[in-house]
Amino acid sequence: MSIDKLLQRDSFIERGARSRAHALLDPGSFRELAGPFERLYSPWLAMQKLVTQADDGVVVAKGRLDGQPTVVLAIEGAFQGGSMGEIGGAKIAGALELAARDNRKGVPTQAVILFETGGVRLQEANLGLAAIAEIQSAIVDLRRYRPVVGVSAGTVGCYGGMSIAAGLCTYLVLTREARLGLNGPQVIEQEAGVAEFDARQRSLIWGLTGGEQRVASRLADACVADDSLEVRSTVIALLARGVPPVHRSERAADFLACLDQVDAATQATAADARAIYAKGLE
Amino acid sequence: MMDTNTKQPARGAMWLRLLTGGARPAHDWASVQAVDAILAGQPARYIAVVPDPDNRFPRVRNGEVGLVEGWQLARAVQEVMALDRDAALKRPIVAVIDVPSQAYGRREEAYGIHQALAGAAGAYAQARLAGHPVIGLVVGQAMSGAFLAHGYQANRLIALDDPAVQVHAMGKASAARVTLRSVEALEKLAASVPPMAYDIKSFASLGILWKVLEPTNLALPDEQDIALVHGALEAALADILADPGRDLSGRLQGRHRQASRRVRELLDMEWEDKQA
Numbered sequence: 001m002s003i004d005k006l007l008q009r010d011s012f013i014e015r016g017a018r019s020r021a022h023a024l025l026d027p028g029s030f031r032e033l034a035g036p037f038e039r040l041y042s043p044w045l046a047m048q049k050l051v052t053q054a055d056d057g058v059v060v061a062k063g064r065l066d067g068q069p070t071v072v073l074a075i076e077g078a079f080q081g082g083s084m085g086e087i088g089g090a091k092i093a094g095a096l097e098l099a100a101r102d103n104r105k106g107v108p109t110q111a112v113i114l115f116e117t118g119g120v121r122l123q124e125a126n127l128g129l130a131a132i133a134e135i136q137s138a139i140v141d142l143r144r145y146r147p148v149v150g151v152s153a154g155t156v157g158c159y160g161g162m163s164i165a166a167g168l169c170t171y172l173v174l175t176r177e178a179r180l181g182l183n184g185p186q187v188i189e190q191e192a193g194v195a196e197f198d199a200r201q202r203s204l205i206w207g208l209t210g211g212e213q214r215v216a217s218r219l220a221d222a223c224v225a226d227d228s229l230e231v232r233s234t235v236i237a238l239l240a241r242g243v244p245p246v247h248r249s250e251r252a253a254d255f256l257a258c259l260d261q262v263d264a265a266t267q268a269t270a271a272d273a274r275a276i277y278a279k280g281l282e
Numbered sequence: 283m284m285d286t287n288t289k290q291p292a293r294g295a296m297w298l299r300l301l302t303g304g305a306r307p308a309h310d311w312a313s314v315q316a317v318d319a320i321l322a323g324q325p326a327r328y329i330a331v332v333p334d335p336d337n338r339f340p341r342v343r344n345g346e347v348g349l350v351e352g353w354q355l356a357r358a359v360q361e362v363m364a365l366d367r368d369a370a371l372k373r374p375i376v377a378v379i380d381v382p383s384q385a386y387g388r389r390e391e392a393y394g395i396h397q398a399l400a401g402a403a404g405a406y407a408q409a410r411l412a413g414h415p416v417i418g419l420v421v422g423q424a425m426s427g428a429f430l431a432h433g434y435q436a437n438r439l440i441a442l443d444d445p446a447v448q449v450h451a452m453g454k455a456s457a458a459r460v461t462l463r464s465v466e467a468l469e470k471l472a473a474s475v476p477p478m479a480y481d482i483k484s485f486a487s488l489g490i491l492w493k494v495l496e497p498t499n500l501a502l503p504d505e506q507d508i509a510l511v512h513g514a515l516e517a518a519l520a521d522i523l524a525d526p527g528r529d530l531s532g533r534l535q536g537r538h539r540q541a542s543r544r545v546r547e548l549l550d551m552e553w554e555d556k557q558a
Binding site (some may be wrong): 004031033034038040042043044046060064068086087089090093094095097098114119122123124125126127128129130131132133134137140141144160161162164165166167168169180181182183184186187188189192193196197208209214217219247248249250251252253255256258259264265267268269270272273276277280 | 286338339340341350351355357360378383384386387388389390391392393394395396397399400401403404405407408409412426429430431434435436449450451453454455456457459460461471472474475476477478485488490503528529533534538539541542543545546548549552553555
């Protein structure tokens with residue numbers, strides 16, 4: 001990016017969840033559902049004397065995207081690490097369920113999920129996990145009719161049970177700053193030791209799980225610059241592709257064939273993952 | 283890290299054997315066993331993840347769900363869907379759940395374990411939506427991503443009332459580290475906040491389980507215990523077949539899920555643009 005372009009650029013990462021939804025939807029079409037004035041504070045955080053937020057860190061925005069009926073589900077990474085509690089999880093699952101119902105009634109509502117999340121909110125543990133299972137169910141239901149596009153811009157990235165939800169999306173958009181993985185570096189270090197994964201080594205983390213690597217190894221569809229217009233136009237282009245004959249999550253046979261080629265006796269490198277998946281997942 | 287699972291026989295493997303009369307698995311896979319056997323007089327597929335001490339992936343030797351396991355679970359479910367593609371009556375799938383965790387490792391992240399678990403979760407959800415009755419039977423640990431991949435997409439969830447049965451989002455040590463607490467403080471908190479607890483009684487209070495069973499011989503179930511579980515699976519199957527819905531809404535009725543219901547009511551009320 002040239003300096004001029006850099007100065008004019010409208011950063012997507014720097015926007016909060018509500019602002020990101022505004023940036024995506026067609027001008028004037030944004031309408032928030034179950035918004036902050038409903039005062040949906042997490043009862044479980046309050047019980048533990050922790051900070052709550054009136055929208056529980058999730059924005060549900062209905063509107064149009066390139067003229068098409070769309071619901072945007074934006075997770076606020078700045079609130080509790082974007083973690084999924086009962087309320088935030090129910091907002092995402094409930095909205096996806098209604099989008100699927102729309103399609104069954106002949107209204108082709110599509111969905112965009114902005115993943116900025118560490119996964120389950122551990123202070124609401126089992127209710128967060130249950131909500132994530134319901135989100136996953138709703139994605140699989142909706143994607144039969146219209147694409148569900150996932151976007152992770154950073155800086156939180158997309159982890160835990162929500163990375164599995166991202167893996168169920170029809171298409172996935174990442175920035176170079178985003179990270180996508182199941183287990184956060186700290187948790188791997190805790191569970192498996194520092195030799196397995198050093199949570200302080202940022203180049204290791206981004207090298208293996210960053211947006212560029214994930215797209216190069218076909219675990220995501222597009223790596224975009226941190227630019228709101230580019231994010232928006234990429235999402236529109238992917239939605240226009242419609243529902244593919246086979247979703248990434250259905251390619252069990254292809255992935256198993258790839259994993260057969262992995263030399264599990266040695267530690268994995270980014271180059272190995274790229275080489276094996278670039279060829280095996282064409 | 284110490285292996286804490288080898289001291290007792292794996293509950294999942296044991297129950298899979300007991301429920302299927304020791305029938306041979308459909309594949310020679312070591313860590314994912316799919317066994318075709320009878321449920322309520324009709325063919326069904328029972329699936330379990332079992333420990334594989336020789337797994338070529340070193341972080342997947344104690345029954346964890348790893349890369350290969352996730353995709354094999356997906357295959358095991360996809361095969362059933364393919365078999366019944368044109369059948370009016372879709373055969374049931376029973377996920378026998380005893381999964382200590384997903385695999386934590388560098389290899390796993392490099393090759394996208396999140397995608398492997400999405401393969402499994404997605405296959406179970408697709409099977410349910412296609413009309414296959416899916417029953418999750420929790421006989422041991424049901425932890426986090428491993429549970430999401432294996433069983434949490436079931437139409438009905440049944441658990442054994444057994445101290446070895448645990449449902450949770452993260453192991454205690456890691457949960458303590460991430461929430462900046464000591465393990466002792468976490469345990470104390472878990473005793474008063476139902477969704478944070480690890481035991482099955484607290485989990486049952488959330489209303490997500492369909493039934494909790496109380497076998498008498500937990501370590502070595504007898505004929506009566508096996509009949510109890512068989513009976514519950516048959517009852518769950520009948521309940522699913524009598525239900526026109528294929529979604530997970532049956533889990534929303536618990537007294538600790540008021541907020542989940544309230545949010546859905548609000549969304550439904552506000553969904554259509556009244557001004558448009």
